[in-house]
Amino acid sequence: MEKKKMYAVEATNLVKTFGKEHAVDGVDLKIPKGIVYGFLGPNGAGKTTTIRMLATLLKPNNGHATVMGYDLVEEADDVRQKISLTGQFASVDEELSGRENLIFIGRLVGYTRKEAKQRADELLAAFQLTDASKRQVKKYSGGMRRRIDIAASIVTSPELLFLDEPTTGLDPRSRNQVWDIVRALVKQGTTVFLTTQYLEEADQLADLIGVIDHGKLIAEGTSKELKASVGAGSLIVNFDNEVELQRASTILEEQLGEKADKDLKDYSLTLPIKEHDKAAVAIGALANQNVKIKEFSMAQPSLDEVFLTLTGKLPDQETDGVVNE
Ligand SMILES: Nc1ncnc2c1ncn2[C@@H]1O[C@H](COP(=O)(O)OP(=O)(O)OP(=O)(O)O)[C@@H](O)[C@H]1O
Ligand SMILES: [Mg+2]
Known part of the structure; x- marks a missing residue:
């Protein structure tokens, strides 16, 4: 049946x-x-x-x-x-x-x-x-x-x-x-x-x-x-030099209430964004204070970040195909 x-x-x-x-x-x-x-x-x-x-x-x-x-x-x-x-x-x-x-x-x-x-x-x-x-x-x-x-x-x-x-x-x-x-x-x-x-x-x-x-x-x-569920993703902003990066960092952290992740190799800042609208406001604030932006982009959150948010840790990645049971 x-x-x-x-x-x-x-x-x-x-x-x-x-x-x-x-x-x-x-x-x-x-x-x-x-x-x-x-x-x-x-x-x-x-x-x-x-x-x-x-x-x-x-x-x-x-x-x-x-x-x-x-x-x-x-x-x-x-x-x-x-x-x-x-x-x-x-x-x-x-x-x-x-x-x-x-x-x-x-x-x-x-x-x-x-x-x-x-x-x-x-x-x-x-x-x-x-x-x-x-x-x-x-x-x-x-x-x-x-x-x-x-x-x-x-x-x-x-x-x-x-x-x-x-x-x-x-x-x-x-x-x-x-x-x-x-x-x-x-x-x-x-x-x-x-x-x-x-x-x-x-x-x-x-x-x-x-x-x-x-x-x-x-x-x-x-x-x-x-x-x-993890938020809208991340805002990534690139600059030409460290001076601009440091100025921007202070402004963005204040605007978004989040800590900026600084990369001094390519002068970029990454900050998590809860809502899309906030990213535009934050970029606007940089422009208002004459910070020179080289480029900016939004990154979708990865499933890694999802896992991190849900469990507080990243999943272990098996690579050798040998798994305990
Ligand atoms: N036959 C068993 N006897 C005792 N403990 C077991 C047995 N099978 C699984 N477990 C335990 O139960 C838990 C879940 O194991 P399970 O194999 O379902 O995990 P898994 O998600 O498939 O992990 P993996 O990604 O390593 O394959 C583990 O802590 C494991 O040690
Ligand atoms: Mg298994």
Whole structure:
């Protein structure tokens, strides 16, 4: 029986404890179908634990959730039919070739030998792995490895795909390839729940971003909304020399009630701006007092700044792809 529900994931007060540790500490989620949900948080925030619960691999200690309309605990088998998971730690067989892995999975999900081969070749082509299709997966590069992992998880198109840090440790080119894959999947109607430690990734891909820290969802919104919650951004003003910079600094700090960040290498000042109008007034004040401005601009707040505002610290950036679980 197909259940009609608006949300791909609807969770209330999800809790997972390990001993005394609250890995996930009362998370509520409402994720509409057809979007990319970005779950953003630093190491140990609870991202993988949340995904593992939603993918029926871990039982919550508390709370309730439906995934694609099915109850996570009562209808776990139905949930499993609808979802696929690409883990932080890959699930393909290292000894087999990329093609053999995909055929094997195809057979597992009930394809005939011919269908499985056909689907494998289709995916290998789509993921630019045709040339490497006969090579053992253990001899793949990091980027190829990540692509075969994702290919393996979409042998049958899942309605909801969980991607746990799909680009951690990848170079920019491979990262872009993975992003393109995600965008293509969403176009075909798959809902994607993606965890990331990369602010840029959430910014680029996610329609809705949840920020998780210490097991708690501390903010949620579109990239634009999250950025807006930190203020309008920054005002950056450049001068020709230090004298002008110092004069301007005093005036701007008084006008805006914020501390100016001075860069004496390129004679620039940066100040946070709460409202756009204030920037114009502040620049006007400089002109009134005959301070010579070389140029000025407004910078949009970065997601780094959003995180800093929300948690008081920057998220740790993993770069080596080795992450504790
Ligand atoms: N099986 C486990 N046993 C004990 N503690 C665990 C287990 N799995 C996770 N934890 C703890 O729960 C917390 C959340 O871990 P989780 O793996 O969900 O974080 P994460 O956000 O995925 O981090 P990362 O970005 O490093 O992958 C961490 O403090 C972790 O040490
Ligand atoms: Mg994790």
